[in-house]
Amino acid sequence: MFGFSALLIVVIVLALIFDYINGFHDAANSIATIVSTKVLTPFQAVLWAALWNFVAYFVFKEHKVANTVAKTIHPEYITMTIILAGIVAAIVWNLITWWFGIPSSSSHTLIGGFIGAALAKVGHFDVIEMVNLGKTVLFIFLSPIIGMFLAFVITVLINWIARKSHPYKAERWFKRLQLVSSAAFSLGHGGNDAQKVMGLITVALLLDRNGGAPLAENAPILETMLQNSWIPFACYTAIGLGTMSGGWKIVKTMGSRITKVTPIEGVAAESAAASTLILTEAMGIPVSTTHTVSGAIMGVGATKRLSAVRWGVTINLVWAWILTIPVSAIMAAIMYWILRHIFNLPA
Structure with missing residues (x-):
């Protein structure tokens, strides 16, 4: 890191800490169904999920999600303090929701923090790239609906294909298939979630090289990311290590409180969420793995009967989803004020 300023190093370290927390916060998404169906023990499951989180580094090379997140705010308005405030607020909110076992979105926490800090500095909504924010907000609602629909269809198809199979034999086969479907889901989780801070680290790197001066509207964010392979490598490693740490408080909600799942239904839910x-x-759309797999588990439950889904739990999850961006934005605005006026960081 020779030549990096102290503030840039702080941003990089905190960004990787966020990725680590994101990993253990979202570990439950990857392992909930495979643990609840007893295909793997919790320890085996987190190792399996962490492995495929990191394998995503070798699969997803275009970094489209990272580019979208970095351009949620117009580049000319971004400063180191904005990035720092957004990441710190996102870390705090992630730890709060983890502590209380609330499966909120790490992705939307980070985006909300980024926006809140920028608004605290500029004071008007012109700072936001509305097209990128619009896609993100739209998929808060679309990703669980898509996951639910796909899971419903896949479950119906599987049940029809396996209708004449011996139940015990079918269950054995689907327990094996769950290893594949959970790996695919963890691969998708790594590919989507590890990229969230990659964009912010890259913007911070450009700001550092620019002496803190504002970036141009057409700043080469994606090109710089592609040229600095250590950024994606570090982020995928951090999220993989975080997943290995588990997220046991949220496993219970994801794995059993929404609906009970069998190995067949686990394959359907994980396949739908992975897709x-x-x-x-x-x-290039940053979505929440939490939202997506929650919707998929609901879709599986709905194939039995609508009452099989515990809608009271589901409604609480939806409220957590809706509140994540505004709450993290407010927290980031407060953090921006603290960094500016107490720690005397530049605007």
């Missing part, structure tokens, strides 16, 4: 994540990654 949604890989599709949105290809489109």
